[in-house]
Amino acid sequence: MRRLMIKPELCKVDTALGIIVGKWKPTILLHLLVEDTLRFNALKRKIPDITQRMLTKQLRELEEEGLVSRTVYPVVPPKVEYTITPYGKKLEPILHAMHEWGKAHIERKSQPSTEE
Amino acid sequence: MRRLMIKPELCKVDTALGIIVGKWKPTILLHLLVEDTLRFNALKRKIPDITQRMLTKQLRELEEEGLVSRTVYPVVPPKVEYTITPYGKKLEPILHAMHEWGKAHIERKSQPSTEE
DNA sequence: CAGTATCCAGGACGATACTG
DNA sequence: CAGTATCGTCCTGGATACTG
Numbered sequence: 001m002r003r004l005m006i007k008p009e010l011c012k013v014d015t016a017l018g019i020i021v022g023k024w025k026p027t028i029l030l031h032l033l034v035e036d037t038l039r040f041n042a043l044k045r046k047i048p049d050i051t052q053r054m055l056t057k058q059l060r061e062l063e064e065e066g067l068v069s070r071t072v073y074p075v076v077p078p079k080v081e082y083t084i085t086p087y088g089k090k091l092e093p094i095l096h097a098m099h100e101w102g103k104a105h106i107e108r109k110s111q112p113s114t115e116e
Numbered sequence: 117m118r119r120l121m122i123k124p125e126l127c128k129v130d131t132a133l134g135i136i137v138g139k140w141k142p143t144i145l146l147h148l149l150v151e152d153t154l155r156f157n158a159l160k161r162k163i164p165d166i167t168q169r170m171l172t173k174q175l176r177e178l179e180e181e182g183l184v185s186r187t188v189y190p191v192v193p194p195k196v197e198y199t200i201t202p203y204g205k206k207l208e209p210i211l212h213a214m215h216e217w218g219k220a221h222i223e224r225k226s227q228p229s230t231e232e
Numbered sequence: 233c234a235g236t237a238t239c240c241a242g243g244a245c246g247a248t249a250c251t252g
Numbered sequence: 253c254a255g256t257a258t259c260g261t262c263c264t265g266g267a268t269a270c271t272g
Contacts, residue, residue, distance in 0.1 A: 006146060006211070008143055012222065013211050015222060017137060026129040026130060065221070090217065090220075093213065094210065098129045102129060102130070103128045104206075105131060
């Protein structure tokens with residue numbers, strides 16, 4: 001067995017999960033990792049099924065944790081840009097690893113004749 | 117900007133999250149990664165705040181996804197062992213990465229005088 | 233354009249009691 | 253020992269309508 005690692009009692013996995021979990025948060029983060037900066041409605045167009053309410057809400061929460069920054073330009077009509085922070089970019093490897101694992105999991109289920 | 121990665125629309129991060137999210141799932145997995153095999157009540161003792169109902173429920177869900185296997189010994193009193201599968205062990209790097217990120221996040225919040 | 237305000241439904245989780 | 257069964261709560265997220 002591999003050398004371990006984390007004392008389960010002291011583990012901060014839940015802390016991390018608490019921040020990235022949210023119906024739309026990973027999707028939002030992924031889009032901002034690709035584009036770096038997007039306006040509110042641009043983001044909304046990229047995530048067709050999200051409602052305005054949820055987009056606002058999830059963005060506010062990501063902002064509060066420092067993963068995303070929000071810039072308001074005092075113009076008419078309003079212009080608000082959302083940018084992924086350097087800190088937010090640090091999540092990329094984790095998101096990528098989860099994506100790979102998720103993909104493997106789907107493939108595994110579709111062909112159950114796998115040992116291991 | 118770094119070279120990317122995942123098409124957000126095709127991303128399977130949510131798939132992965134759907135499986136590891138659950139109030140007690142990471143904790144259970146971590147314990148089984150440390151001990152490899154544990155009986156129901158041993159697990160319960162290691163996670164004092166969990167109720168029997170929740171322990172059963174979360175274990176069943178982990179079993180259903182193939183991360184944990186359940187072995188019933190037909191003895192009196194009952195003996196049931198839960199073991200992490202080789203497949204479940206593949207989550208270790210991800211859990212570890214999330215733990216590290218979560219720890220950093222906590223430290224960052226306690227001393228806000230960090231740039232980046 | 234970029235939001236708020238309200239209301240509502242479903243599910244996750246907890247408390248408690250009971251059982252083969 | 254290792255569960256089930258029942259009931260209640262809170263919280264997330266969706267639908268819809270309105271606004272500076």
